[in-house]
Amino acid sequence: MPQRHPETSTTDRLVIVGNGMAGHRLVEALLARPERPAITVIGAETAPAYNRILLSPLLAGEMERDALTLRSAEWYAEQGIELILGERVESIDRTSRRLTTDAGRELSYDRLVLATGSTPARPPVPGLELPGVHVFRDLHDADALAxxxxxxxxxxxxxxxxxxxxxxxxxxxxxxxxxxxQREDRLMNRQLDLTAARLLESELRGRGLDIHTDAQLERLEANAEGQVCAALLADGTRLAADCVVVAIGIVPQAELGRVAELEVNRGIVVDEWLTTNDPAIHALGECCEHRGNLYGLVEPIWRQVEVLADKLCRANAERASAERAESAQGYVEKPTATKLKVSGISLYAFGPTEPEPEHEVLSYRDPQQGDYRRLLLRDGRLEGAVLYGDTASGPWYFEQALAGRDLSDCRAALLLGAADAQALLDDASNESPQRPAKEAA
Known part of the structure; x- marks a missing residue:
């Protein structure tokens, strides 16, 4: 029996350029709303959207390829969504609201969302163009590295x-x-303090990785066949290399915005509604820039998706559900906690990596268990945390930091974990004298 397509509530044609995690999340969000436009999705890769976060276990041989797929091509058809794969958008005519792909396909749009993601950053190092030099960003890269x-x-x-x-x-x-x-003095220098980074380095060295910090790469060298064969460091160290992987960060894929003469800084510039300087064009995720900020973590991008989905479906605050009421006010920057799983090692961090003079530093370390916690407080309020090993209390710490809660009543138990600290807070709250009713009024 044929699958009935979900009804659309408008005749507008929405084209989403990019079938990565951000673009797919937007599709899912639009389908969950009571009214949505007709949707076309264009992806440069030949595979439907997949979970890039799982590329690492795929490379390690711990996961099968099919486990990464978010939705099959058949699913898009069942939802009444036109899915075009293996084509890259090359130009956008903003006047006629038409775009053209590298296959010569032309599509009209009423609204356009650019969710083109990012590209791997490349250092200015001689030899980076040699065969055998890879990046690690998509399925093709994972296959090439395997x-x-x-x-x-x-x-x-x-x-x-x-x-x-x-x-x-x-x-x-x-x-x-x-x-x-690693060119910095420690691994993951943007998330970890020195102690946590050293614990991580020690663990990884124990597994057999040869780690070089404060390393300045001078050049890559080729063999007689022109294939990369070595990496030469500034201190004269020469490391044999049958393959080289460049993984130093990402750069917004904003070229399509430039071609369309949108406002582009490092990324495609958007306002709080994820709208560019062309009101018919939006940008989302790693390719966009909001108030000077770029994005590489899923949490802020998921919040962007909710805002943009409401915008595209003409949602308003009066009929928005409670959990979407915030998105009706537009996208707002918020602190983000980094929850990391590095080869079986749990890390959780937020806030500054280095204490300021005004910070009170609380720390705990259990070498036998491999646990480490460091908290930064200012006037009794938590501003930063680094957890290595046991990270179960990380979300509770982050919740207290976001709330700006005074934790003086549970300071003695803060390093013991969320349950002990919360119990002291509850006791202090219960013991607080109640004001007379006339004063409360």
Whole structure:
């Protein structure tokens, strides 16, 4: 029996350029609303949307390819959504509201969403163009690295952030000898303090990774066949490399915005409604820039999705559900906690990585269990935390920080975890004398 397509409440044609996680999340959000436009999705990759966060376990051989797929191509058809894969949008005519793909396809739109994501950043290093140099961003990259692991023995990974660590660990699990280069003094320097970073480094060294911090890459060298064969550091260290992975960060994929003569800084500039300087065009996720901020974590992007879905469906505050009432006010920047899972090592962090003079520092370390916690308080209020190992209390700490709650009553138990600290707060609240009714009035 044919699948009945969900009804659309408007005749507007919405075209979403990008079938990555942000674009797909927007599709799901639009389907959940009482009215939505007719939708066309264009993806440059040949595969339907998949979970990029799971590329690391895929590379490590811990997960099958099908487990990454968010929705099949058949699902889009069942929802009445036109899905175009394997084509890249090359130009946008804002006057006629038409776009053209590299296959020569022309599409009209009433509203256009650019969710083109990002591209891997590349350092200005000689030899980066050599065969055997890879990035780690999509399914094609994961497949290429898996093949490289079968063909070679030595790998060099450039970048000591989350992506670099995961790529290094994935290649190690495939049997390669891996050297990891980090130009800063510690791994994950944007999330971890020195103690947590050293614990992480020690654990990864114990697993067989060769880690170089304060490493300045001078150049990559080629063998007689023109294939990359080594990485030379500024201090003269030479590391054998049958393959090199560049994982130093991302750059917004904003070129389509430039071609369309939208306002572009580092990313495509949007307002609180994720709208560009053209009211018919929106940008979302890693390709956009809001008040100077760029995005690489899913939490703020998911909040952007809710705002934009309401905007596109003409939702208003009066009929928005309670959980969507905030999005009716537009996108607002909020602090974000980083929840990381690096090769079986749990990390949770938010706020400053280094204390300021006004901060009170509370710390706890259990070497036998591999647990470490460091909290930063100012006037009794939590402003930052780094948790390594046991991260169960991380969300509670973050909730208290967002609320700006005075934690003086439970200071003695803060490092013991959420349950003990909350119990002291509850006791203090229950013991507080109640004001007379006339005073409360």
């Amino acid at each position: 093949r490289a692991a079968e063909a070679g023995r030595n790998a060099v990974v450039i970048g000591g952030g989350l992506l670099g660590l995961e790529a290094a660990e994935g290649l190690r699990k495939r049997g390669m000898q891996v050297s990891l280069l």
